[in-house]
Amino acid sequence: MSVHKEIKKVTTNTLQKMKAAGEKISMITAYDFSFAKLFDSAGIDIILVGDSASNVMAGHETTLPITLDQMIYHAQSVVRGIDRCLVVVDMPFGSYQSNTEIALASAIKIMKETGGHSIKLEGGEEVVDSVKKIVSAGIPVMGHLGLTPQSIYKFGTYTVRAKEVDEAAKLKKDALLLEEAGAFAIVLEKIPASLAKEVSESLHIPTIGIGAGGYCDGQVLVMHDMLGINTEFKPRFLRQYLNMHEQVTGAVKQYISDVKSKDFPNEQEQY
Numbered sequence: 001m002s003v004h005k006e007i008k009k010v011t012t013n014t015l016q017k018m019k020a021a022g023e024k025i026s027m028i029t030a031y032d033f034s035f036a037k038l039f040d041s042a043g044i045d046i047i048l049v050g051d052s053a054s055n056v057m058a059g060h061e062t063t064l065p066i067t068l069d070q071m072i073y074h075a076q077s078v079v080r081g082i083d084r085c086l087v088v089v090d091m092p093f094g095s096y097q098s099n100t101e102i103a104l105a106s107a108i109k110i111m112k113e114t115g116g117h118s119i120k121l122e123g124g125e126e127v128v129d130s131v132k133k134i135v136s137a138g139i140p141v142m143g144h145l146g147l148t149p150q151s152i153y154k155f156g157t158y159t160v161r162a163k164e165v166d167e168a169a170k171l172k173k174d175a176l177l178l179e180e181a182g183a184f185a186i187v188l189e190k191i192p193a194s195l196a197k198e199v200s201e202s203l204h205i206p207t208i209g210i211g212a213g214g215y216c217d218g219q220v221l222v223m224h225d226m227l228g229i230n231t232e233f234k235p236r237f238l239r240q241y242l243n244m245h246e247q248v249t250g251a252v253k254q255y256i257s258d259v260k261s262k263d264f265p266n267e268q269e270q271y
Ligand code: KIV
Pocket: 029, 048, 049, 050, 051, 052, 053, 090, 187, 189, 210, 220, 222
């Protein structure tokens, strides 16, 4: 029997056991009640209330503009929809980088106001003290290395990270530092599969990959990408499971046509 089925609610401890048992971890983003409910009842292990909400919900070009209160609103909606999965809430840009006190205060605000189970923040060595402080307050922390979208203006591109030896060595060191600081898992975004394998094998905590190959302990995708709501974003790592863009467009076109032609509502659809 899988660890997954034995346990009613997914906790950070469950994820640790899944890694030990070689059972892969599934994670998806969600930003609202209805999709969170669907994903949870489908059996997803983790829902990430990602700061990608800034892109896919608010239409911003980057993740930088989303505020702590906006993240809290999305997380509250997600938490109301779930029963079983673990909810991770992204700490938005500006809510943790200044110092460890601000980082802790933001993490506490997220936990108090959302009912989420954990937080995620981006970076390695530079956020390790904040990770320690947040973990010591009893808040589970997920790390995020590789392509870290909150630093897009520092790097200038969304291309694959850590292809060079120096950057790969820093990433390996950062992963170990995050584990030592008490992180319960680490997202590895857009790095070579061989590096993700090395990191995953060197850590006791699970790695969750996005564009980081099949050796990670779990995988995460942004719901809008995997459901085909976004059609312009087609990176090599993305598997699209549905073409919602086509299906929703077709359904709405049919509805418009039914209204215009007076086919809708019919006798059965009125009081
Ligand atoms: O915000 C987000 O959706 C993320 C995933 C890409 C991991 O951080």
